[in-house]
Amino acid sequence: AQKVTQAQTEISVVEKEDVTLDCVYETRDTTYYLFWYKQPPSGELVFLIRRNSFDEQNEISGRYSWNFQKSTSSFNFTITASQVVDSAVYFCALTPGPRSSASKIIFGSGTRLSIRP
Amino acid sequence: NAGVTQTPKFQVLKTGQSMTLQCAQDMNHEYMSWYRQDPGMGLRLIHYSVGAGITDQGEVPNGYNVSRSTTEDFPLRLLSAAPSQTSVYFCASSYLLGGLNTEAFFGQGTRLTVV
Numbered sequence: 455a456q457k458v459t460q461a462q463t464e465i466s467v468v469e470k471e472d473v474t475l476d477c478v479y480e481t482r483d484t485t486y487y488l489f490w491y492k493q494p495p496s497g498e499l500v501f502l503i504r505r506n507s508f509d510e511q512n513e514i515s516g517r518y519s520w521n522f523q524k525s526t527s528s529f530n531f532t533i534t535a536s537q538v539v540d541s542a543v544y545f546c547a548l549t550p551g552p553r554s555s556a557s558k559i560i561f562g563s564g565t566r567l568s569i570r571p
Numbered sequence: 572n573a574g575v576t577q578t579p580k581f582q583v584l585k586t587g588q589s590m591t592l593q594c595a596q597d598m599n600h601e602y603m604s605w606y607r608q609d610p611g612m613g614l615r616l617i618h619y620s621v622g623a624g625i626t627d628q629g630e631v632p633n634g635y636n637v638s639r640s641t642t643e644d645f646p647l648r649l650l651s652a653a654p655s656q657t658s659v660y661f662c663a664s665s666y667l668l669g670g671l672n673t674e675a676f677f678g679q680g681t682r683l684t685v686v
Contacts, residue, residue: 463611487672499661499677506671545613549672556665556672557602557621558629561613 456481458548460562467536468570475531475565477546483507485551488522488529493543493564502544505529507551533567541569573597577662577678584652584685592647592681594662600676602665603645607631607658608680614661620645652685659683 457480467473479488490502503513505522513520517534533540546562549555578593596603604619616629618637626637634656636648645664649656659682663675 460613489674497659497680499675501674501676504672504674556667557604557619557663557675558616559604559606559614559663559675561606561615563611563613 456483456548456550456560458546458560458562460544460546460565462565463563464566464568466568466570469538470535472532472534473536473567475533475544475546475567477529477531477562479527479529479546479548481548481550483551487549487551489547489549489559490520490529490531491545491547493545495542499545502531536567536569538569538571541567543567575662575664575676575678577660577681580679580681582681582683584649584683586652586654586685588652590649590652592649592660592662592683594645594647594678595643596645596662596664596676597643598664598666598676599642600664600666601642603639604629604663604665604675605635605637605645605647606661606663607656608661609658617647617660649683654685657683657685 459478486507488505492500519532521530543564543566545564548560575596605617606614608614615631620626620639659680661680662678665675
């Protein structure tokens with residue numbers, strides 16, 4: 455069975471603090487894909503990053519960084535020096551490996567991040 | 572390009588009514604899917620399609636039908652609306668790049684209320 459768990463329902467921090475959003479996944483596929491999406495208050499879903507299961511390299515993009523660890527089945531997301539504009543709901547997601555499953559996205563329940571000025 | 576277009580953006584239905592949520596994409600994506608978003612539950616897969624003429628059920632398919640007669644369109648039909656179907660619905664499309672899954676492109680969502 456495929457599953458994505460985001461144990462942190464809500465996080466609130468003061469602006470400029472660093473914050474890490476946790477994501478733990480379950481899958482029996484040897485090939486799979488992990489994603490992070492952002493949903494700002496306006497409601498649209500914004501793609502942030504994709505990671506293939508065979509690429510454990512961590513990634514940094516500006517203030518955002520992602521830590522992928524297959525040994526612990528985790529794909530955590532860190533925002534450095536948070537800003538009010540980072541306030542949103544963040545979803546971790548997984549798609550199984552087979553091509554026929556490319557449209558089957560399994561989402562975590564989301565983490566609502568509030569950045570206080 | 573318009574990307575993924577969903578219509579309508581808002582809809583109120585009475586219990587027992589039927590309706591179709593429209594989804595169209597102009598990116599020639601092979602894969603399309605429908606999700607519903609409920610508070611505290613993330614997005615859950617309703618139905619998905621891997622190409623024209625091919626559809627399959629997701630996690631929560633009951634009460635919904637889909638068809639994929641063209642690559643561009645993937646409508647979602649509510650057969651007999653129930654209050655439990657009050658939700659925000661998202662349509663998504665994606666493709667393979669070098670044989671690897673890409674990210675999904677989402678529509679703006681449809682907020683449906685069933686009274």
